Amino acid sequence: MSHIHIPDGVLPWWLWTAGWLLTLALLALASRFARGREYRRAVPLIGAVSALVLVSMGSEIVPIAYHINLTVIAGVLLGPWLGAIAAFIVVLVLALLGHGGITVAGLNTLVIASEMAIGWAVVRAGVRILGVQRIRPTAAVATVVTLAITTTMLVGIVAIAGSPATGRETGALDARTLEFRDPFSDGVFSVGLLGESGGETGAERAGHPAAPGLTVSRFAAVVYTLGPIGWVLEALVTAAILGYVARVRPSLVFGEAHPEDHHARYGDEHGRR
Amino acid sequence: MDVTAVDRSAVLGDSLLHRAAPGSKLLAAGLLLAAVVSTHDPLVTAGVALSLAGAGAALRLPLRQMLPLALYPALFALVFAFAAAPGPVTGALIVLKAVAAAMVVVTLMFATPYPQVFAPLQRILPAIVGDALLMTYRSLFILAVKLADLVRAVRLRSGVSARQPVRAAKATTRALGGLLLYSFDLAQREYDILYLRGYQGRLRVGRRRSADRTADAAAIAYSALILAVALAFARFPLDLQGYSWLVAAAGAIDLAFGLLVGWRR
Numbered sequence: 001m002s003h004i005h006i007p008d009g010v011l012p013w014w015l016w017t018a019g020w021l022l023t024l025a026l027l028a029l030a031s032r033f034a035r036g037r038e039y040r041r042a043v044p045l046i047g048a049v050s051a052l053v054l055v056s057m058g059s060e061i062v063p064i065a066y067h068i069n070l071t072v073i074a075g076v077l078l079g080p081w082l083g084a085i086a087a088f089i090v091v092l093v094l095a096l097l098g099h100g101g102i103t104v105a106g107l108n109t110l111v112i113a114s115e116m117a118i119g120w121a122v123v124r125a126g127v128r129i130l131g132v133q134r135i136r137p138t139a140a141v142a143t144v145v146t147l148a149i150t151t152t153m154l155v156g157i158v159a160i161a162g163s164p165a166t167g168r169e170t171g172a173l174d175a176r177t178l179e180f181r182d183p184f185s186d187g188v189f190s191v192g193l194l195g196e197s198g199g200e201t202g203a204e205r206a207g208h209p210a211a212p213g214l215t216v217s218r219f220a221a222v223v224y225t226l227g228p229i230g231w232v233l234e235a236l237v238t239a240a241i242l243g244y245v246a247r248v249r250p251s252l253v254f255g256e257a258h259p260e261d262h263h264a265r266y267g268d269e270h271g272r273r
Numbered sequence: 274m275d276v277t278a279v280d281r282s283a284v285l286g287d288s289l290l291h292r293a294a295p296g297s298k299l300l301a302a303g304l305l306l307a308a309v310v311s312t313h314d315p316l317v318t319a320g321v322a323l324s325l326a327g328a329g330a331a332l333r334l335p336l337r338q339m340l341p342l343a344l345y346p347a348l349f350a351l352v353f354a355f356a357a358a359p360g361p362v363t364g365a366l367i368v369l370k371a372v373a374a375a376m377v378v379v380t381l382m383f384a385t386p387y388p389q390v391f392a393p394l395q396r397i398l399p400a401i402v403g404d405a406l407l408m409t410y411r412s413l414f415i416l417a418v419k420l421a422d423l424v425r426a427v428r429l430r431s432g433v434s435a436r437q438p439v440r441a442a443k444a445t446t447r448a449l450g451g452l453l454l455y456s457f458d459l460a461q462r463e464y465d466i467l468y469l470r471g472y473q474g475r476l477r478v479g480r481r482r483s484a485d486r487t488a489d490a491a492a493i494a495y496s497a498l499i500l501a502v503a504l505a506f507a508r509f510p511l512d513l514q515g516y517s518w519l520v521a522a523a524g525a526i527d528l529a530f531g532l533l534v535g536w537r538r
Contacts (some may be wrong), residue, residue, distance in 0.1 A: 004351030005350065005351075005352070005353055006353055006367075007346065007350050007353075007367060007368075007370040007374055007375040008310050008317065008370060008371075009308060009309055009310035009311065009312070009370050009374070010307050010367055010370060013310075018361065018527065027398065027399055027402055028399060031399035031400070031401045034401050035401070039401065039474055040464060040472055040474070041464050042401060042405075042469060043404045043405050043408055043459075043464075043467065043472075044399060044412075044459075044460040044463035044464045044467065045436075045463075045464075046401075046405035046406075046408070046409070047405050047408025047409040047411065047412045047453050047458045047460065047463065047464070048412045048416075048456040048457065048459050048460035049406075049456065049460075050405065050409040051409050051410075051412035051413040051415075051416045051456065052412075052416060052452065052453060052456045054409070054413055055413065055416045055417055055420050056449065070449075073453070077453075083402060085402050085405055086405070088402065089402070089405055089406050089409045090409075092394075092406065093406075093409060093410065093413070096378050096381075096382055096390065097276070097279070097342060097378070097379070098342050098345060098374075098375030098376075098378050098379045099345060099346055099348055099349075099375075100346070100459040101307055101371075101476055102374070102378065103310060104511055105308070158357060164355070177373050194477035202326070215356075215357050215358065215359050218356055218357065219353075219357035221356075222352070222355065222356035223356065226352075236442075237446060237449070239444070240442075240446035240450070241446055241449055241450045241453060242480060243448035244446070244447060245447070245450055245453055245454065247459075248450075248454065249454065257435070270312075
C-alpha cells in the first residue's frame with residue numbers, strides 16, 4: 001500500500017490543492033539541489049529509474065490489489081532529492097494512464113517521495129551499522145519500515161479527508177446527495193438506492209448536520225491487514241534485487257550513483273577511462 | 274498496461290480528435306475532469322463515463338485497448354470503496370469516478386502524442402523535472418520491451434513455472450535486477466547522446482497547431498456541456514437528483530450511437 005489509489009473527486013479540494021502546492025515546493029527545492037550536481041547526467045538517470053519504477057508498477061498482485069513499486073530501490077539509487085523528482089514523474093505518468101487521479105497526484109508524490117527518502121535513509125543507516133555484507137536483510141527491514149510509515153501517512157490523509165470538516169461544499173463525498181428518487185412521483189414517495197438514504201424528504205435532509213464522510217477506522221483496518229502482505233512481498237523483491245545489484249555493481253548501492261567523472265559508467269568502478 | 278498501444282494510437286491515429294490542437298484537448302480534458310470531480314451522483318458519473326466511451330467509439334479510437342486501461346483503476350477503487358465508503362452508493366460513486374476520470378485521461382493520451390501532452394507542463398515545471406519527464410516516457414517504452422524479452426527468455430529456459438514458485442521468484446527477481454542494470458546502461462547511453470548534442474538544460478518541444486478548427490470547437494463544446502450538466506447536479510442536488518437517471522440514459526444512448534457510427538464508418 002504505497003501510494004493513494006483514490007480517484008479524483010473523493011478527497012476535499014483543499015486537501016489535494018495543499019498536496020499539489022507542497023509538491024511544487026518540493027520540486028522547486030529538489031531541482032535546486034539537483035542543480036548543484038551534474039545536471040546533464042541527472043536527467044537521463046531520473047528518466048531511466050522512473051521508467052523502471054513505472055514498468056514494475058505495471059505488474060499487479062490481483063487479490064490484494066497490490067503492485068510491486070521498487071520505490072525503496074529508486075530511493076537508494078537516486079537519493080532523496082532526485083528521488084522526489086522521480087516520484088512526481090512516476091505519479092504523473094501513472095495518472096495520465098488512468099492509474100491514480102490527477103487531483104491526488106500531489107499527495108501521491110508526497111507519499112512516494114517520502115517512501116524514497118525514508119528507504120534511502122534507513123538503508124544507508126543499516127549498511128553503516130551492519131556492513132555491506134548484510135545488504136539483503138537491511139533492504140528487507142528498510143522496506144517494511146518505510147512502507148509501514150507511508151501506509152500510516154495514507155491513513156492520516158484519509159482521516160483528514162473523512163473528518164467532519166469536509167462537507168460536500170468542499171468537494172468531499174456526502175451521502176445526503178446520493179439518493180435516487182422517482183422524478184415523476186413529485187415527492188409522493190422516494191426510493192433510497194440500496195436503502196442508504198433512508199427515504200427522507202429533501203427538507204428533512206437539508207436540516208441534517210454533515211453526513212458521514214470516509215470511514216477511517218475500517219479503511220485503517222483493511223490497509224493494516226492487507227498492507228503487510230504487500231510489505232513482505234515488496235521487502236523480498238527489494239532485498240533480492242538490491243542483493244543482486246550489490247554483487248554485480250556494488251558502487252551503485254553503496255557508493256555514489258552519480259559519479260563526478262562524467263565519462264565513468266554508473267556504478268562501474270572499473271569503467272573509468 | 275500496454276503503453277506502446279497508447280503511443281501507436283496517439284501518433285498514427287487520424288480521428289477528428291487527433292486533428293485538434295493539443296492545447297484544446299488538454300483544456301477539454303481539464304473540463305471533463307472538473308465534471309468528474311464536481312459530481313456527487315453515481316448516475317451522472319456513469320453517464321459521463323458512458324458518453325466518453327460513446328465519443329471514443331464514434332471517433333473510432335481503439336476502445337478495445339482503451340477500456341482495459343480505463344477499467345484498471347476500478348480494481349483499486351473497489352478496494353478503497355470497500356475499505357472507506359460509508360455505504361454501497363458511495364462505494365459505487367468512488368468506483369465510477371475512478372473509471373470516468375481514467376476514461377478522460379486515456380482518451381487524451383490515445384489521441385495526443387506524449388511530448389505534446391508534456392510540453393505545457395514542461396514550460397511551467399523546473400527544467401530538470403520537465404526534461405526528465407520526457408526522458409522517462411522515452412525510457413518507458415524501451416524498458417517495457419526489454420522486460421517482455423527478459424520474461425520470455427526466462428520462460429523459455431523454464432525459469433518461471435507454477436510448480437516451482439521459489440525458482441520462479443528467483444528468476445523473476447534476477448530479470449528485474451537485470452532490467453535495473455540495463456536501465457542504468459540506458460541512462461548512460463542517453464547521457465552520451467545529450468552530451469554529444471550539446472544539451473544545456475532544456476529540451477524543446479515544438480508546438481503543434483490545430484489541423485481542423487472544427488475539432489477544437491467540438492472537443493471544447495462537448496466537454497463544457499458535460500461540465501455544465503455535472504455542475505448543475507452538484508449545485509442543485511436536491512432539486513435535480515431525481516433526474517440523474519436521464520444523464521445515465523443519455524450516456525447509454527451516446528454509447529449506442531457512437532458504436533453504430535463507428536461500426537458504419
